[in-house]
Amino acid sequence: MPLRRTFITGIGVVSPHGDNLDEVFDRVFAGESSVRKVPIEANGSRCDMLLSPVDFEPGHLIPKMSGRFMARATKMAVVAAHHALEASGLLVSGAGPAEAGIYLGCGLGGSDELQAHYERFLADPPRRLRAASTPMIMASGPASHISMQYGITGPTMTYSIACVSSAVAIGEAFRAIRHGYLDTALAGGTEAQLNAGALAGWRELSVLASEHTTGAEASSRPFDAQRTGLVLGEGSIILVLESEDAARARGAEPLAEIVGYGVSSDAYNLTEPSSDGQTRAMRLALEDASVAGERIGYVNAHATGTLLGDRVEAEAIRNTFGSHADKLAVSSTKSVHGHLIGAASALETALTVRMLQTGRIAPTANLTDPDPECDLDCVPLVGREAPGLEYALTNSFAFGGSNATLVLRKVLAS
Amino acid sequence: MKSFDFLVTLLVEEFGVNADELVPDASPAGLGLDSLSTMEMVRELEDEFGIKFSTEQVNFSTLGEAAALADELIEAKGL
Structure with a gap:
């Protein structure tokens, strides 16, 4: 099939x-x-x-x-x-x-x-x-x-x-x-x-x-x-x-398409993340979606506001996207809604769907003093118009070293 | 009858049962109570009056029967 x-x-x-x-x-x-x-x-x-x-x-x-x-x-x-x-x-x-x-x-x-x-x-x-x-x-x-x-x-x-x-x-x-x-x-x-x-x-x-x-x-x-x-x-x-x-x-109007899913385990530590495992989840998701990294315009980061977690994810995004990481918009909406643990990824997926629908990227709020070790465009403080946004990733990483990434696509007018 | 009055208040306020349906002949299943709900109802009754239904006594078929059993247990406790 x-x-x-x-x-x-x-x-x-x-x-x-x-x-x-x-x-x-x-x-x-x-x-x-x-x-x-x-x-x-x-x-x-x-x-x-x-x-x-x-x-x-x-x-x-x-x-x-x-x-x-x-x-x-x-x-x-x-x-x-x-x-x-x-x-x-x-x-x-x-x-x-x-x-x-x-x-x-x-x-x-x-x-x-x-x-x-x-x-x-x-x-x-x-x-x-x-x-x-x-x-x-x-x-x-x-x-x-x-x-x-x-x-x-x-x-x-x-x-x-x-x-x-x-x-x-x-x-x-x-x-x-x-x-x-x-x-x-x-x-x-x-x-x-x-x-x-x-x-x-x-x-x-x-x-x-x-x-x-x-x-x-x-x-x-x-x-x-x-x-x-x-x-x-x-x-x-x-x-x-x-x-x-x-x-x-049934004539339903789609809001967005899910095109890829990648999941991996760090096999490393109960509470400390690993950029290798996170990179693998993102790469697997892109591969699953048959989409080149260069086509991704936005990453909804897992970033929770812990020093190690934010830095390791920034490194993993760089490892995954290479030089394209400089062109990516990356934000953590946890800056305004906090960490919903078992419901976090679902909320962030829902928000990413709205970003694809509206062509507006939500910011990382409270980002007044960027950590130089997270050298990405983290959409500080102010949301951004992105009318050409077609593909987006949402990252989720967990205690125990479990990693999952979804790739979403805007529904284009046929 | 104080057990029956308690059950009526409990089932209306905590279980959302319509007061009109709460007659002595009503069965728990007929009121929409499954086995778990019935067990919770008995626990509330036991807690309110400091009594304990035996396993056999929990197998009552109507509210009136449950209330009569509870009243007997309350009376026995008072002796």
């Missing part, structure tokens, strides 16, 4: 910048940060943490009966799936396409319920435990609930690979459609781990940003010499992927 083209025909977002993708993109393009100080309470004490939270209320989209058995990451995913199906025109009488697949990334599953369960269990005296805790905690809960709520009966896959979870989910869904296993898939990610227990673990890793002198909103500073670390965010972003034939048959 010949390889089939795969299009994105709908996007649903539940993000720190809201749930309307057009408005989310406008705010990201304008460099408007969603990072703020959030009070976190635990063990009788309270501290403010820099986070990029979602102001989330599922409302009527989740019935009370089923919502009672959903962790926060699941609720966000079910709502994002609703928005994606609705945007694609595939939501009919509350149901999605029955034979579609669901490919989701999620880092820490129902971590809010995990914390609540342990609090009840370890209390003195122990408090009553919930019968539903285990199925609420499992990382595959979000995909399962999407399947049940929208009557989707194809494969229900969950990829838990830290920060590349949703890039791999999208990439594997792309492969399944490309090779004829599926016509339609919901693919993306969800993450909600802004609770005291999970945050304490992150704090002990010493990778979280401290507040910048100009304010909390300026604290996520990828590629900037004043960076101090990453800012954690949350949310869910789901894309509807369809084969060319399926989209065409």
